[in-house]
Amino acid sequence: MMLIACMAAAIAGGCSGPGSDPSATKKPAATKVPAEPTPEPTPVPWQTDDQGRRLAGSDITATVRRDGTPKKYFTISFDDGITQDKRIIEIYKKYNFKGGTFFIDTGLFGANWTWVGQTLGDPTLTHIRWTEEEFKTGIYDGYDVESHTYDHPSLKNLGTSNVVHEIMDDTENIYNLTGIYPTGMAWPGGDTEYTSATIEIVRDRTTAKFARATTSTYKFKLPRYWLKWQPTCGITDPNLFKYAQKFLDTECTEDMLFYVWGHGYELDFSKKWEDLDKLIKMMTEAEDVICVSNADFYWLFKDEVPAWKETE
Numbered sequence: 001m002m003l004i005a006c007m008a009a010a011i012a013g014g015c016s017g018p019g020s021d022p023s024a025t026k027k028p029a030a031t032k033v034p035a036e037p038t039p040e041p042t043p044v045p046w047q048t049d050d051q052g053r054r055l056a057g058s059d060i061t062a063t064v065r066r067d068g069t070p071k072k073y074f075t076i077s078f079d080d081g082i083t084q085d086k087r088i089i090e091i092y093k094k095y096n097f098k099g100g101t102f103f104i105d106t107g108l109f110g111a112n113w114t115w116v117g118q119t120l121g122d123p124t125l126t127h128i129r130w131t132e133e134e135f136k137t138g139i140y141d142g143y144d145v146e147s148h149t150y151d152h153p154s155l156k157n158l159g160t161s162n163v164v165h166e167i168m169d170d171t172e173n174i175y176n177l178t179g180i181y182p183t184g185m186a187w188p189g190g191d192t193e194y195t196s197a198t199i200e201i202v203r204d205r206t207t208a209k210f211a212r213a214t215t216s217t218y219k220f221k222l223p224r225y226w227l228k229w230q231p232t233c234g235i236t237d238p239n240l241f242k243y244a245q246k247f248l249d250t251e252c253t254e255d256m257l258f259y260v261w262g263h264g265y266e267l268d269f270s271k272k273w274e275d276l277d278k279l280i281k282m283m284t285e286a287e288d289v290i291c292v293s294n295a296d297f298y299w300l301f302k303d304e305v306p307a308w309k310e311t312e
């Protein structure tokens, strides 16, 4: 209604808004036409590789500016591509949380790892990966999907070509399923399952630019190396909220990263779904925290962290 009224007034020769001088319409019409504002250059939203494939997270620099002022970043990831991820994403959507990364194994679609529940002494606990058909329904649409290797082996026991196959086949499959090329990976099986030699294969023979490890640092520092990216703590860490609060309370004098990782089944096992909800609420409501995916964070800080140490 306001728009229609204003348009009618404009046609009649003026558009008086609140507080404007009604006598203004009696003055001679201004002859100077204001210059059209110069349009902002359209940002290139995605970077592509040499084959024209969109790279996950590479659009972040179009929306998050690194302006020399230290900032706080929060990121979180879940491994294995299992059915609990759906509930995780429901929590993310409740808070319009766009960060969050999921590491999946495309050679294990539909796998049911009953041994996880048995090992933890709870046979009702499930660890069931989505089938390919389920994945294609768009469960992860809008979220960062990265490689967790093709079928989750102990990489330290594999030869070079098999390590390359594990990472690159999974990466290519994710690209073919999502149209977005993964930027990195998470090491399968934890920090005992890879070696310096394996890291160097990833660095020299794959496209993975980061590889998340599993040992908690309990710190908010930038990663020391992209290919051994250690998180701050796990999602079921008994001190999770101590660290979360410390992150919020600490004065930001240098760029800070709070990185939480885990598996969806841990939330079932530990009955900590409310903790995830509370954590995402805290981080999304904090005005000075920028929520990013793992790939986003890589693109923001890619030039400030080395891939790996030069020598052992």
Ligand SMILES: [Zn+2]
Residues within 6 Å of the ligand: 079, 080, 148, 152, 188, 189
């Ligand atoms: Zn895993």
